Amino acid sequence: MKTRSEYNLCKWCSERQHIKNYRLQKFAKNCQICRGLWNQLDEISNRIIQATRNYQYDTFLIGLTLDPSFYESEDKFRSRFKIRGKENIKTSLLREIRKNFGKTSKKKADLDYPDITINVQISRRFETTVSVSSSTVILRGRYNKLKGFQIKTKNSTATNTMEVNQHHIEKILKKVISDKFNSDSITFWPIGKEEPESLVLGNGRPFYVTIKNSKIVSFKQTLSIQSNGILFRLIEKIRSLPNSAPLYVKKVLIVVSFEEKLKPVDFRNLTDSGILMIELINRKNKNWKFIYGINLKLKTPRKLELTITCDNGLPIRKFIEGEDADISPTLGQIVGKKCSCVKSDILDILNEENLLN
Ligand SMILES: [Zn+2]
Structure with missing residues (x-):
């Protein structure tokens, strides 16, 4: 039967066993548990630095896969000397790797929401493979359609145009x-829905964007990018997409032209009605949107300028011109005269918090 001193252990492996009242004669280089793995620590850390150098991140998580031969040697030693409940070689190595890497990279370890996850695999012969994956970046932003924004709307129907336009912005x-x-x-x-001809001014239309496999994972400052007549502002990084769409209210400037001349009495129903409820009906269900306020300006006897504050989901053009039974009442019905929408621009889109301020 081998005695403890007949085992060759390095300092690291020997200390991990916590053998009481026992001093090894000397620490061995040809350690029978780790076979010199401890001396590879710097090399392993270098590998990780190399693999992560192109990432912009703040926090990391490291996982380790160690060849089973290392545990087997340690288990053999422990069962021989009835050593139980001590930290094993993998846990100890992983802790050291994490400490080492944290010190060199000056980044923090985060178990719950790491920016990047590093997987380290160490083979029997110390061949080290490092793979890095970044967490999905979710950003909250807003965009404004500026005056120069143009899209081709030839050969497309109204609903189609809306999709083409949305698709264009997305691109x-x-x-x-x-x-x-x-x-x-x-x-x-x-x-909310994109209305092709309308500009989006003010704070802009809110959106979220998820980015996978990005090298840039940390995001600290609002980023403004203007392209093709659209100003995108990426505002902040958030942890997850909202479960339900937050409630937004839009303020829209609309110019409406009427077939007949308007009289002051025509507007009474518009200005006295308080909150207006508009019913939208589609094949599957009914849905209600609210108009919270309307300001009117008569530009000419047949032209009216309206500033309305309403739920973000209210389709403006449909509300003005709608003739089908799928929306009621329409502006034409309220005023009692046929009308058409000359132009509509979104002045602002606000969420509930903005409204309270
Ligand atoms: Zn060792």
């Missing part, structure tokens, strides 16, 4: 983000 944003973040997996989550 511009994806291009902008993929250049900036060097990622090809970007998902755009706009809030």
Whole structure:
């Protein structure tokens, strides 16, 4: 039977066993548990530094896969000397790697929401493989359509135009983000429907964007990027997408032209009604949107300028011109005269918090 002193252990492995009242004669280089793995620590740390050098991040998590032969040697030793409940070689090594890497990189370890996850694999012969993956970046932003914004709307129907327009904006944003973040997996989550002819002014239309496999994971400052007549502002990084769309209210400037001349009495129902409830009906369900306030300005006897504050989801053009039974009442019905929407621009989109301020 081998005695403890007949085992060759290095300082690291020997201290991990916490053998009481026992001093090894000398610490061995040819350690029978780690076989010199301890001396590879700097090399392993270097590998991790190399693998993570192109990432911009603040926090990390390291996982370690160690060849089973290392545990087996340690288990053999421990069962021989009935050593139980001590930290094993992998836990100890991982802690050292994490400490070492944290010191060199000056980044923090984060178990719950790490910016990047580093996986280290160490083979029997100390061959070290490092892989890095970044967590999905979720940003909250807003965009404004500026005066120069143009899209081709030839040969498309009204609903189609809306989609084409939304798609167009999405394409511009994806291009902008993929250049900036060097990622090809970007998902755009706009809030509310895009109305093609309308500008979006004020704070802009809110959106979320998720970016996968990005090299830039830390995001601290608002980023403004202008491209193709659209100003995107990436405001902040958030932990997850909201479960339900937050409530937004928009303020819209609309110019409406009427077929007949208008009389002051025509507007009474518009200005005296308090909050107006508009019913939207589609194949599946009914839905209600509210108009919270309307300001009127008669520009000419047939032209009216309205500033309305309403739920973000209210389709403006439909509300003005709608003739189908899927929206009621329409502006034409309230005023009692046929009308059409000359132009509508979104002055601002606010969420509940903005409204309270
Ligand atoms: Zn050792």
